[in-house]
Amino acid sequence: MGERRRGEGVGVVARDVEAYRKAAHEMVDFVADYYQTLQDGKGPLSPDGPLPVISAVEPGYLAKVLPAEAPEKGETFDAIMRDVEEKILPGITHWQSPNFFAYFPANSSYPGMIADMLCSAFNVIGFSWVNSPACTELETIVIDWLAKLVGMPDCFLSNKKGGGVIQGTASEAVAVALLSARLRSLRAAAEGKGLTYDLLLEKGVPGEEDNSMKLVAYCCDQAHSSIKKACMIAGVRMIRSIPGRAETNFEFDAVALEQAIEADIQAGLIPFFISATIGTTSSGACDDITRIGGVAKKYNVWLHVDSAYAGPAAVCEEYRGVFAGRELCDSFNFNAHKWMLTNFDCSVLWVQNRTHLLDALSITPEYMRNKASESGLVVDYRDWQIPLGRRFRALKLWFVMRSFGAEGIRQHIQDGIELARYFEEELKKDGRFEIPVPRSFGLVCFRLKGKGNEANQALLDAVNATKKTFIIHTALEGKTTLRFAAGGVMSEKEHVDNVLSLLKDSAASIV
Template structure:
């Protein structure tokens, strides 16, 4: 990428000069540029005249082409790079200046540092042999949509702030909700419910918990229609220590953080133990018993978190049974399908959502496994009123006649921050450019690749799988025990040709193989299997 790779001093050689004043020639050029302008266009200082030149959008045209080339070259060559960064902690502080530069630098200088100093510190999530955590998909349509969002740069907190940002989000969330099989009651066109894009599934859990508090307080106040600051505080202070939240011991850690944010004591978070024989899904019998005991003790079951596709092992909680238990105690039922929800675009995987009609909210991340770059976490609720009661504040400067007439929705009322990006543009591009059939084939291919890996594990009697394959996730370990399995993973990641992480299930050290990168092919799965076998040979011989 010639236009952004101009030669120039590296950050290390500039470190001592990072605060230098502009040179005399530079100041003279700035003064000349300012003097050449008509009086009506002349700026207050020569320095700002030079700055205006640097902000010229024709420069974006020049450098933007180079950046597109850089990005395309990165994706074409990422397979040749080690998956996991090999740098040591603190490496970058030794390479970059202590202070920001005083004088302007060229884009070429910046990109030189990106190549020489930033890239070595990147763990390449877009590498076809990245099998860690869960995937972080991206695609060129998603990037194009994100470029447009950055171009328009609207802060779409309200309809009037940019009507298209609000309305496109409602439409694309209706499209996506329909594609994964959600009932009409979760869609904006359905009436009371609707969808919203959150930053992450963790944020969605927090928002759902806050909505559950609003509903509980409202019902405890005999169905009063509003939670007004004048009289809601005392009731809230009285109720908060009594509220209880429930989730499996395999539920995401964000559930506990949600309690911390919502002011619910962690002592009231009920971590329901899961069992190996249930494949570590939520034990609904134990959930019912915990809720019964809390009710008898004068406490209030508030919120149940069920997971479709837990992080450790891909466990699927029973939504039918869990939602029935929640309903008995008028508790909010939220479904965290952060990873697995994308698979519901395929009818054959939609069984995990059986019972969703009895749940209050659900969230999943297209930025994990649906080719939409981070961040894009899609959340739906059956009754948006509780979100509004929990999160709506309208200072005078945010009022509009459309909002007051309730003919529009302002998404600031559906989230914790005020500001929000035009997130729906990238999802809009992905859904249209790939189409539902293309996205289904994408999901199915990854499940097939994981099945191939699972079959190779099963054919080697040195290995075992503590849980069944879950979609594109395979969990495995050496039968010889924790130490050899841990050594296998250490050698695999040190080699740089692949990257996986571990979990622990019933005390067993387990390796997770999560397929999900758009560039992963059969040859990558076969290659990593050969590497796993080689590392197993060494680990078992030590």
């Protein structure tokens, strides 16, 4: 590390506001130095060259250098920050590095970080409107802003039957959607028998198997694993995973979906939930929402659309066509914390009819009753999520949207896509590589032409072993396939050239 200067003379930061003021200034300097070091390739935290993108530590390294018990007396800020630099930083994989192209982008931005400071300072627990009216009302406003920015149909706005809410992750969003769909279907099944479905007691139809055991969910085999986890949480035992095929770019097959639904109805089962994807994790496949939505409407099955990665691209008019059919879905989700400059966590879920969500998740013990909530004039977002407590996450989205503006957000999306396009074109010029599926937004899938899984894994390992970049792999029809995901805030053409050079040099020793 470079010459230390952080935290000197600050002392113990516990309840002393002036010590906090000085430490906070020092922390801002540390964060600025960290980002400068990432962006410039060297700097105050690494004067001799770039920080390794992937941490090189071994499992269990930290327990060997930290005490086994908490300190009895408070320690100085200086001592804590010394350990941050010397013990924590070596164990960090630098997601904000311009040379990080693994998984999907996990954008951080200065406005988002500043807003997160404010969120932590206020530290409101905004489960009810009365707890902090600004926390609730700002969320409603900025989610409507965002809905309009990405061209969501009007039925998802808060002044209609629908509305939006910030969840922690897309996994939470799909769980909320699935629970809402579950209640809607079970209630309909009970009412079809002239009965009233009791949510709390889970009563089925007398003399018959519990209807909850007959529920069936559907997705493509390319869908995110969180859908299966949501089924596990909700006690849904049957999920049909429809295979995606290479000849259709691994998209959800609407014909196969309808055939599966028909077969399940004939078997006396209850189709209740479909999850489609715009921008799958493996290959960026974009399902045809209009066709899938037509099937969902025909059989009155809840349609959830997971666009955790690609959703922010809808800010650009030229990509809106991929998102056609959103008016047919019951819920739609994307992560602003992936590709929209908003620090983790900020996953936005919209529903077309909030009544189903509220019916599935609302519960009001006596100690939460208050006049504002019972007036029906306010929103209590605790009823829109699984946890009770919630942070003031809307501040981050508000700061980001105001600081960058719609124009700046569009430019960020377009820049990431352009870098991916450049990477794809340069790779195509090298006859040793093949691109098995079309580039999807900022994601390019590729592999060594004519080589098996072992060779492609060796290529991945060789590139990542340099610590100069980070990419990951997936499997498409059993074939090891490497992924390059552009969209980092600081990534530029020179960083893409760095990855290309590493790939070509490493390929030379394998091919």
